[in-house]
Amino acid sequence: MGQRAAIYCRVSTADQSCERQVDELTAFAERGDYEVLGVFKETASGASANRTARNRIIDLAQARQIDAVLVTELSRWGRSTQDLLNTLDKLAGWKVSVVAMSGMTFELDTPHGRMMATLLAGIAQFERDLLSERVKSGLAAAKARGKKLGRQSGQRPKSDRLAPKVIALSAEGRSYRWIARDLGISKNTVAEIVKRRKSSEAPQVETAL
Structure with missing residues (x-):
């Protein structure tokens, strides 16, 4: 067999099923000659920080028990661009790559992987700048309408x-x-x-x- 891999599947709501992702990733693993050591499924929104199954995979990676994480697409794994970049960097330190069915493989110890990390870092900074700009714009608009911001004197928390x-x-x-x-x-x-x-x-x- 080839590299040891963990399959990670995530859906956003309880009325959805991971089975399609499992079937597709199992077939993908067979084609790529991966040795699947486990299939991890969970229901969590894209922004949710409570990712028990993902954390278990990270533990396996830290223990050097897997070489790759297989996902249908990167949005299944990362909560945000910054989160994706952080976890990719962490996995790279343990020589573990994230492989999407689109054919994109993220290995930060390769020139291609480092280039992708640089692009992701730029996108993450752009997202932070855009969010900051929207917040400032929203506060300015609220102030212009005469709305008092923050907790007012005498108002209980x-x-x-x-x-x-x-x-x-x-x-x-x-x-x-x-x-x-x-x-x-x-x-x-x-x-x-x-x-x-x-x-x-x-x-x-x-x-x-």
Whole structure:
């Protein structure tokens, strides 16, 4: 057999299936004489940072157990241009390449791979500059309309306003993750609110002098 490979498949929503990607990549691996050590599938939006299956592949790469990652297209692997560039660079350090069915192979230790990395870095910087420009333009437009930006004096932070609901849901036995998703705040914020509440309810012990 040839190089050891992991197949990575991703769909964006639960009503989609990875099976087509699996079939296509399995056939692609056979044609390319890859030894497939595992097929990793997950459902996650393109921008989602929660990529359990992808992280498992990265762990395999770090352990030098695979030589390549097979994907139908690069957008399946990278969350953004910058994320793609970062992970390609990390994989290159372990001598692992990302191979797309389009025929594009990213190996940053080759002249072609370094050229592609330079192009991706330029695109990533362009995306950051464009986003920054849009944010500044949006703030300027809002200010011109007389809209006050930022939290106003006397306005309570969102976490403080939601604290009673957090405490009530926690008392019902809801998990921090469930509460965070339901109220639109982070799990860390939920944990901090509950921690503050428990601290305020803790009995005060007087120390005799």
